Amino acid sequence: MTAVGRRRAVVCGAGIAGLTTAWWLERAGWDVVVVERAPRPRSAGYMIDFFGPGFAVADRMGLVPALRERAASIAEVQYLDPAGRRRGSADYGAFRRAVDGRLLSLPRGDLADVLLEAARDRAETRWATTVDGVSEGTDHLDVHLSDGTTRTADLLVGADGLHSRVRELVVAPGARALRSLGYQTAAFVLDDDGLRRRVGARMVLVADPDRQVAVYPMRDGLLAAWLVHRTSGPLPDDPRAAVRSHYRGLGSGVGRVLSHLTAETDLYYDDVAQTEVEHWVRGRTVLVGDAACAPSLMAGQGASMAMAGAWALVGQVRRRPDDLATALRRYERTVRPFAEERQASGRRTARWLVPSSRWGIRARQGFLALAGLPGSGPLVRRAFGTEADTTLPG
Numbered sequence: 001m002t003a004v005g006r007r008r009a010v011v012c013g014a015g016i017a018g019l020t021t022a023w024w025l026e027r028a029g030w031d032v033v034v035v036e037r038a039p040r041p042r043s044a045g046y047m048i049d050f051f052g053p054g055f056a057v058a059d060r061m062g063l064v065p066a067l068r069e070r071a072a073s074i075a076e077v078q079y080l081d082p083a084g085r086r087r088g089s090a091d092y093g094a095f096r097r098a099v100d101g102r103l104l105s106l107p108r109g110d111l112a113d114v115l116l117e118a119a120r121d122r123a124e125t126r127w128a129t130t131v132d133g134v135s136e137g138t139d140h141l142d143v144h145l146s147d148g149t150t151r152t153a154d155l156l157v158g159a160d161g162l163h164s165r166v167r168e169l170v171v172a173p174g175a176r177a178l179r180s181l182g183y184q185t186a187a188f189v190l191d192d193d194g195l196r197r198r199v200g201a202r203m204v205l206v207a208d209p210d211r212q213v214a215v216y217p218m219r220d221g222l223l224a225a226w227l228v229h230r231t232s233g234p235l236p237d238d239p240r241a242a243v244r245s246h247y248r249g250l251g252s253g254v255g256r257v258l259s260h261l262t263a264e265t266d267l268y269y270d271d272v273a274q275t276e277v278e279h280w281v282r283g284r285t286v287l288v289g290d291a292a293c294a295p296s297l298m299a300g301q302g303a304s305m306a307m308a309g310a311w312a313l314v315g316q317v318r319r320r321p322d323d324l325a326t327a328l329r330r331y332e333r334t335v336r337p338f339a340e341e342r343q344a345s346g347r348r349t350a351r352w353l354v355p356s357s358r359w360g361i362r363a364r365q366g367f368l369a370l371a372g373l374p375g376s377g378p379l380v381r382r383a384f385g386t387e388a389d390t391t392l393p394g
C-alpha cells in the first residue's frame with residue numbers, strides 16, 4: 001500500500017472497461033487516476049446493442065435510466081437486396097421482449113459518456129495522456145506517463161482496448177495478441193434528413209455476399225452507418241478510399257450513405273479481431289475489457305463483457321484487499337472461461353452475420369423473421385446468447 005494509506009490505481013483507457021473499473025474501485029476506497037490517449041471524449045462511434053451481464057452491472061451502478069434516455073427506439077430490422085427490394089424484416093421488439101426489456105440500442109460513445117459522467121467526481125481523468133513505461137518495485141509500481149509525470153500505484157489496469165499499449169508494454173510484450181476473423185469494419189455518423197425519413201424507426205440492412213451495410217436511426221435525428229466486409233488483406237493506408245471501393249455498387253441507397261463520407265468525417269475503421277493472450281495479469285498489472293478478451297463485434301457483447309469484467313475484477317480486489325496477487329489471479333480464472341465461450345460463439349456466428357452466399361443471406365433473414373412469431377422467445381434467447389449471459393462472472 002502506498003504511503004498515505006489509501007490504495008492507488010492507474011487505469012489506462014477512459015473507455016467502457018476503464019470507466020467502469022474506476023467507478024467501482026473508487027467505491028471500494030481506492031484513489032484512481034484514469035489516463036486516456038484521446039484529447040477529449042471520443043465521439044458517438046457506432047451503434048451497439050447493450051444487453052446481458054453488462055446491463056446488470058449498469059443496473060447496479062444506477063445508470064439504466066440515463067442509458068435509456070440515450071437509446072434509439074428501433075421497431076424493426078428491414079432487409080433490402082442491392083436492387084432495393086424488401087427481402088424480409090424482423091420485429092426488433094421481439095428481441096427486447098425476449099430479454100425482458102433489458103436491451104438498449106445506443107452509440108458506444110453515449111455509453112462511455114454516461115460512464116464518464118458517473119465517474120467524473122470519483123476519479124481524476126487525464127486526457128491526451130498515456131502510459132509510457134512501468135517500473136515494478138517490491139510493494140508498488142511507478143507508472144511513467146507521457147506528460148512526463150510518474151504515478152506511484154498499487155495497481156495498473158490496462159483498459160486501453162483492442163490494440164492495448166499496457167498489454168504490449170507489460171503483460172505480453174512481443175506476443176501476437178490479436179486473432180483476425182477475416183473481416184474489416186467501418187462506422188460513421190451522418191446527417192441526412194431525407195434518408196432519415198425513409199429509414200424511420202427501422203434498422204435497414206443491405207446485404208450482398210461478403211459485404212453489408214446497416215443504417216440505424218439515432219436518437220438525435222442522425223443516422224449511424226455500420227459497414228462490414230470479408231477480406232484477408234492488411235488494414236488499408238487510406239480507410240476512406242477502402243470504404244468507397246469495397247461498398248461501391250451495393251445499391252439500395254448505399255451510394256447516398258457513402259456520399260456523406262468526407263475527409264472531415266470521424267470514421268471508425270478496424271480489423272474484426274479477438275484478443276488472445278496467455279495471461280491477463282503480470283505482477284500488479286492487469287488487463288480488462290477488449291485489452292484482455294475482445295470477443296469482436298461478431299459476438300456482439302464486447303461492451304457488455306467489458307463492464308462485467310471490470311465489475312468482477314474490482315469484486316475480487318475488494319474481497320482480498322491485502323492479497324492483490326490472489327485477487328488478480330482469481331479475476332482471470334473466473335472471467336476467462338466466460339470470455340472464451342463468447343469468443344467461440346463469435347467465431348461460430350461470423351458466417352451467419354456476414355453470409356458469403358445469397359442462400360446464406362436468405363437463411364438468416366428467414367430465421368430472424370421467425371423471431372417475431374408467438375412462442376419464439378426461447379429460440380431468440382438462445383440465438384442472442386443471453387440465456388446464460390445475464391449471470392455476472394465473479
Ligand SMILES: Cc1cc2nc3c(=O)[nH]c(=O)nc-3n(C[C@H](O)[C@H](O)[C@H](O)COP(=O)(O)OP(=O)(O)OC[C@H]3O[C@@H](n4cnc5c(N)ncnc54)[C@H](O)[C@@H]3O)c2cc1C
Nearest residue numbers: 013015016017037048049130160161289290301302303304
Ligand atoms: C462496429 C462495432 C459494433 C459493436 N457492437 C457491439 C454490440 O452490439 N454490443 C456490444 O456489447 N459490443 C459491441 N462492440 C464491441 C464494443 O464496442 C467493445 O468491445 C467495447 O467498446 C470494449 O470496451 P473497452 O473499454 O475494453 O475498449 P474501448 O471501448 O475501445 O475503450 C478503450 C479506450 O482506451 C483508449 N486508449 C487506447 N489506447 C490507449 C493508450 N495507449 N493510452 C491511453 N488510452 C488508450 C481509447 O481511446 C478508448 O477510450 C462493437 C464493436 C464494433 C467495432
